[in-house]
Amino acid sequence: xxxxxxxxxxxxxxxxxxxxxxxxxxxxxxxxxxxxxxxxxxxxxxxxxxxxxxxxxxxxxxxxxxxxxxxxxxxxxxxxxxxxxxxxxxxxxxxxxxxxxxxxxxxxxxxxxxxxxxxxxxxxxxxxxxxxxxxxxxxxxxxxxxxxxxxxxxxxxxxxxxxxxxxxxxxxxxxxxxxxxxxxxxxxxxxxxxxxxxxxxxxxxxxxxxxxxxxxxxxxxxxxxxxxxxxxxxxxxxxxxxxxxxxxxxxxxxxxxxxxxxxxxxxxxxxxxxxxxxxxxxxxxxxxxxxxxxxxxxxxxxxxxxxxxxxxxxxxxxxxxxxxxxxxxxxxxxxxxxxxxxxxxxxxxxxxxxxxxxxxxxxxxxxxxxxxxxxxxxxxxxxxxxxxxxxxxxxxxxxxxxxxxxxxxxxxxxxxxxxxxxxxxxxxxxxxxxxxx
Amino acid sequence: xxxxxxxxxxxxxxxxxxxxxxxxxxxxxxxxxxxxxxxxxxxxxxxxxxxxxxxxxxxxxxxxxxxxxxxxxxxxxxxxxxxxxxxxxxxxxxxxxxxxxxxxxxxxxxxxxxxxxxxxxxxxxxxxxxxxxxxxxxxxxxxxxxxxxxxxxxxxxxxxxxxxxxxxxxxxxxxxxxxxxxxxxxxxxxxxxxxxxxxxxxxxxxxxxxxxxxxxxxxxxxxxxxxxxxxxxxxxxxxxxxxxxxxxxxxxxxxxxxxxxxxxxxxxxxxxxxxxxxxxxxxxxxxxxxxxxxxxxxxxxxxxxxxxxx
Numbered sequence: 106x107x108x109x110x111x112x113x114x115x116x117x118x119x120x121x122x123x124x125x126x127x128x129x130x131x132x133x134x135x136x137x138x139x140x141x142x143x144x145x146x147x148x149x150x151x152x153x154x155x156x157x158x159x160x161x162x163x164x165x166x167x168x169x170x171x172x173x174x175x176x177x178x179x180x181x182x183x184x185x186x187x188x189x190x191x192x193x194x195x196x197x198x199x200x201x202x203x204x205x206x207x208x209x210x211x212x213x214x215x216x217x218x219x220x221x222x223x224x225x226x227x228x229x230x231x232x233x234x235x236x237x238x239x240x241x242x243x244x245x246x247x248x249x250x251x252x253x254x255x256x257x258x259x260x261x262x263x264x265x266x267x268x269x270x271x272x273x274x275x276x277x278x279x280x281x282x283x284x285x286x287x288x289x290x291x292x293x294x295x296x297x298x299x300x301x302x303x304x305x306x307x308x309x310x311x312x313x314x315x316x317x318x319x320x321x322x323x324x325x326x327x328x329x330x331x332x333x334x335x336x337x338x339x340x341x342x343x344x345x346x347x348x349x350x351x352x353x354x355x356x357x358x359x360x361x362x363x364x365x366x367x368x369x370x371x372x373x374x375x376x377x378x379x380x381x382x383x384x385x386x387x388x389x390x391x392x393x394x395x396x397x398x399x400x401x402x403x404x405x406x407x408x409x410x411x412x413x414x415x416x417x418x419x420x421x422x423x424x425x426x427x428x429x430x431x432x433x434x435x436x437x438x439x440x441x442x443x444x445x446x447x448x449x450x451x452x453x454x455x456x457x458x459x460x461x462x463x464x465x466x467x468x469x470x471x472x473x474x475x476x477x478x479x480x481x482x483x484x485x486x487x488x489x490x491x492x493x494x495x496x497x498x499x500x501x502x503x504x505x506x507x508x509x510x511x512x513x514x515x516x517x518x519x520x521x522x523x524x525x526x527x528x529x530x531x532x533x534x535x536x537x538x539x540x541x542x
Numbered sequence: 543x544x545x546x547x548x549x550x551x552x553x554x555x556x557x558x559x560x561x562x563x564x565x566x567x568x569x570x571x572x573x574x575x576x577x578x579x580x581x582x583x584x585x586x587x588x589x590x591x592x593x594x595x596x597x598x599x600x601x602x603x604x605x606x607x608x609x610x611x612x613x614x615x616x617x618x619x620x621x622x623x624x625x626x627x628x629x630x631x632x633x634x635x636x637x638x639x640x641x642x643x644x645x646x647x648x649x650x651x652x653x654x655x656x657x658x659x660x661x662x663x664x665x666x667x668x669x670x671x672x673x674x675x676x677x678x679x680x681x682x683x684x685x686x687x688x689x690x691x692x693x694x695x696x697x698x699x700x701x702x703x704x705x706x707x708x709x710x711x712x713x714x715x716x717x718x719x720x721x722x723x724x725x726x727x728x729x730x731x732x733x734x735x736x737x738x739x740x741x742x743x744x745x746x747x748x749x750x751x752x753x754x755x756x757x758x759x760x761x762x763x764x765x766x767x768x769x770x771x772x773x774x775x776x777x778x779x780x781x782x783x784x785x786x787x788x789x790x791x792x793x794x795x796x797x798x799x800x801x802x803x804x805x806x807x808x809x810x811x812x813x814x815x816x817x818x819x820x821x822x823x824x825x826x827x828x829x830x831x832x833x834x835x836x837x838x839x840x841x842x843x844x845x846x847x848x849x850x851x852x
Contacts, residue, residue, distance in 0.1 A: 185816040209819075212598055214605030241603065299799050322600040356797045358691040494602050497818045501803055508799040512712040536597035536606070 143170040144423045146430060147197040149187065151178045152250075152413075154447025158440040162433055169426045171199070179203055179413075184497075191215040191418065198421035199431060202247065203413040204238045205303065205492045208317075210416065211246055212494035212537075217417040218244040222428035230436055234486045235453040239414055241319070246416065248431045249453035250444070253374030253411035254482040255307050258381060261393040261471065263292070263369045271395050275339060278398045282348040285369055295370045296362065297340060298354035299507035302500040303410055305336075307374070310490045311408030312336045312400055317493035323538035324493065328525040329518075335400070337517035344511065351511040360384045372397065374410040375451040375479045382469045389468070394475040396482060407482045409490075412453065451479065458483065498531050499524065585832060592616055592826035608822075615826035624804040625827060629785075629834060631716065632806055636784040639720040644776055646724070647731035648769075652761050654732075655739040666736070670729040677726065677789035684722045685797050710798035719790045727783070731776040738772035739765060774846045778839050785835045788812065807831045 148159065148171050159173045174197065176183040184206060190196040191213055202210055210216050224245040228236050235249035257272075264271060264281075267288045272278040282294035298304055309316070314333035318325040327333075343349045350368060352359045362368045364385040371377060381392060397407055415431040417424050434440055441457045444450055457463060458480045466472040493499060506520040515523075532539045567574075595611040619625055650669055654662060672680065687693050688709035699707035709718045742765065750760050788808040795801040795809075803817065804810040811831065815824035 180817075182816070185819070188819055212602035212606070214603070244603075300795075319601060324601065351799060353796060353799060357686070358689050358797060361691040494598070495818075498820075501813060501818050505802040505804070508802055511799045534595075535602075536599055537602050538600045 143168050144426045146171045146199060146421070146423060146427055147174055148172065148199040148430070149174045149176045149183065149197050150199075150201040150415075151176050151183065152201060152444065152448045152450065155444060157443045157447055158434055158437075161437075161440060161443065162430060166429075166433075169423075169430065171430055176201075179206065184209075187418075188213065188215075191420065194420055196418035196420040198418060198423065198427040200416050200418055201250075201413055202416050203411065204235070204409075205306075205496050207239065207247055207414065207416075208492050208494040209496055211241065215419055216246045217419055217421065217424045217428070218246060219248065219417060219428045219431065220245045222425055222432075224248065224428065224432060227432060227436060230455060231453050232455055232458075232483050232486075234409065234488045234490070235412070237488045238490075238492075247414035248416075248435045249412075249414050250435050251376075251412045251450035252453045252483060252486075253307075253376055253409050253451070254479050254486055255311065255372065255374050255397055255408045255410050256475075256478060256482055257370050257372055257395050257397050258377055258392055259370040259395060260366055260388070260391050262391045263366055269369075272398045273396075274402050275398045275400055279339075279343065279348070281369075282343065283346075286348055291367065293348065293350045293368050295349055295372060296354060296359060296368050297344060297349040297351050297511075298359070299351055299511045300353050300504040302503040302507075304354065304372075305340075305503070305507070307408040307410035308336050308340075308372070309333050309408070310487060311397060311406055313406070313487065315489070315491065316499075317491045319491065320540065323540055324532065325540045326493070326525065326529050326532070328499075328528055329521040333521055334518055337521050341510075341517040344517070355380075364388060366391075374412075375476075376411060376449065378467070378470070378475060379449040390471050392470055393473055394470060394478050396478060405481075405485045407486050409486050412451075451476075451483075493528070493532075494537065495528065495532055495535065499528055502527050585829070588825040588828045588832075591822050592619075592829055594822050596822065615823050616829065619823065619826040619830050622827075624810060625807065625830065628804050628807045628810050629831075632785055632787060635716060635720055635787070636781055638717075639723060640777060640780045640784060642720075643724045643728050643780065644731060644773060646728045647776065648735055648766070648773065650728070650732045651735040651739055651769075652765060654736055655765070656757055656761065666733075669732055672726045672728075673730040675726070678793055680722055680726050681790045681793035684718070684725075685794055688718055688794075689797060710794070710800055712800045715794070715798060715800040719787070719794065722790050723784075723787065727780070731780070734776050735769050735772050738769040742768050774842075777846075778842055781838050781842060782835055785831065785838065807834075 143166075146169060150173060156173050159171050163170055176186070179202065184202075187196060187200055187202075187210070191210075196215065207216075220243055225243070227248070231249045232252060235252050239245060239247040239249055259271065263269075263285070267285055269281045269284055270277065272281050278294065285292055285294055306316075309332065312332040312335060314327075314330055314336065316326065316328050316330075316333070318327070340349075344351070350362065352362065363371065363381060364387060366388070371381070373380075378394070381388070396405070399406065415434055417427040417431055421427045435452075436454060438457070438460075441452050441454050442460070442462055445452060445457065445463060451463075452458065458476075463476050464474065464480065465476070466474045502524055503520070506515070506523060507517065509515060510517055510520050529539055592615045593610060593612060594608050595614060596606045597609050598606045654666055675683075687695055690696050690708055690710070693709070696707060696709065708714060746764055747760055750764055755763070786808050787806045791801050791805045791809050792812070795803070795805070803813040807827070808831070811824045811827040814820045814827060
């Protein structure tokens with residue numbers, strides 16, 4: 106009596122569940138099917154207004170249609186999402202990835218080698234160091250989009266007020282730090298953001314530190330090499346003598362310091378120009394840009410912080426068409442101009458750097474042509490800097506241990522020493538072939 | 543219904559008995575299925591994931607393989623000093639914050655219950671409102687009040703000469719977080735205790751008054767003992783909540799150097815899974831945290847039931 110009813114009820118429920126699930130699954134699977142008409146590609150990017158370039162591509166290419174998926178910036182969850190999607194085998198066709206995470210994606214086998222679609226011929230179009238970043242041997246894993254050559258943004262008004270020379274060497278930078286802090290105890294030469302590993306690695310890059318090297322079929326790890334330890338000692342000295350602030354960068358307090366002149370410089374990449382302009386509008390006319398101070402007087406060696414690339418993921422059903430889009434997006438002059446004007450990015454395409462829409466004086470920087478400075482720097486960024494395949498772990502460990510240093514536990518040098526051993530251990534655990542030290 | 547022969551009758555009775563016995567299970571079935579699907583299954587899956595590791599080879603330019611590695615991850619997590627530091631931090635937090643919060647909740651509940659103040663509903667609402675504010679928003683609001691450059695409170699202390707005053711310093715930040723959690727959850731716990739107070743029959747108060755009890759004694763000898771089970775329940779929830787604190791540190795970590803990525807167990811597991819891409823290790827941490835939470839919450843239940851003699 107009762108039992109048959111129950112089991113029938115169950116059967117119905119089970120059937121209904123199966124029906125709903127199968128509809129849902131069909132809906133998922135059918136999105137990228139197209140037997141005739143243009144090839145449909147999806148592209149994950151966080152670059153503002155990049156839709157304009159995508160639209161231009163779609164209107165000039167009848168056989169390919171690219172759909173842009175606006176995502177949050179890589180480290181705010183998009184990389185995690187991409188890696189998860191790669192794991193599940195349903196990554197999009199194309200994606201935005203910063204240089205420092207290319208080896209991470211390469212090491213999960215996630216990227217298509219674009220050299221088979223003619224990408225190698227583009228080498229001479231791009232700023233040399235950016236091309237070096239996207240290649241491993243003969244393989245081309247990404248097309249460079251923008252870059253972040255580093256310089257010193259400084260408060261011209263404060264330097265004049267306290268009669269400080271604009272530093273050209275790190276030794277001078279430190280003298281200025283002392284002089285400024287003595288003249289005004291509430292003012293600091295700059296902020297040392299302990300949580301921002303990318304910032305510190307930019308300085309290491311300039312000093313000639315080489316954390317990762319590819320040696321045949323294994324990785325050489327040298328987080329605490331001589332150059333890196335020199336940079337660490339320098340900033341440890343600044344910290345110990347209370348010559349720098351230690352606010353986390355891009356926090357409200359930090360923006361406040363930019364506005365109020367509590368910090369006299371920001372050592373940052375070209376994209377910082379826009380950060381200052383939009384977050385400290387009242388300081389218009391007070392800022393100027395000078396090349397980064399040097400370790401050896403008279404040299405011209407620079408580092409880089411940020412910049413990203415366009416990649417084709419392994420799950421793409423149409424890698425050739427995707428490769429075509431990736432190349433077009435970053436080499437078509439109108440597309441690059443749209444990205445420069447829509448997102449204020451600084452392109453990796455050589456020919457664009459001297460174009461009139463970039464290379465011009467800006468009113469905010471007292472009519473200085475700051476991009477002239479950056480063009481020189483861009484050509485002198487050290488080409489041989491190599492990122493490792495576990496940068497997420499390196500950045501996290503670094504940010505935690507540097508934070509502990511600012512809380513009085515250890516020094517930057519001891520932090521680099523422990524970072525060396527934790528990185529080697531971590532990579533060995535993951536099965537990479539590693540030579541430490 | 544007509545009964546046929548005796549044998550069929552007893553058979554039918556038996557079948558009926560089985561049916562009656564199974565009725566409770568039918569009623570808990572909807573819960574049971576969801577419980578299995580959304581609670582037991584994810585824990586089992588986390589345990590299963592924790593048994594694997596991702597292995598690269600050489601330079602690692604080809605896809606890595608996921609291989610079975612037994613209890614390696616669990617063993618590593620079990621010996622991970624960062625996990626114990628975060629757990630220890632949360633225990634210290636709980637030992638101080640939970641009693642303060644429950645004390646306040648009890649105090650406010652008694653106040654609302656005893657005094658025939660006007661605007662009682664308004665006060666009840668006012669105490670409860672912080673709970674309705676999402677945790678991340680609460681942390682942002684307090685973050686503003688903690689920020690040395692912007693906070694009027696900090697600026698006040700600096701103005702009267704306490705220059706080193708900093709809510710976000712290494713030693714203060716845990717208690718700054720405790721303050722946010724207390725602010726958010728006191729009202730919620732107050733409502734639980736207040737509801738328990740409402741259920742106490744008023745005859746007890748009348749009898750106590752006739753025996754000469756004043757308001758304080760009524761609270762001390764009648765109300766508090768009778769709402770003790772509600773307090774135990776809130777305590778249990780609070781302990782589980784403390785071990786799972788995530789919103790506050792994950793929001794405040796962007797404005798202070800005092801909070802590292804392994805500050806609380808949940809933040810540590812989150813970082814392992816979504817920042818450093820160690821899914822399998824994160825699964826192991828999650829399993830350990832579930833076990834730790836289980837031990838602490840059931841430990842508290844056993845202690846309290848033993849004390850009340852049930």
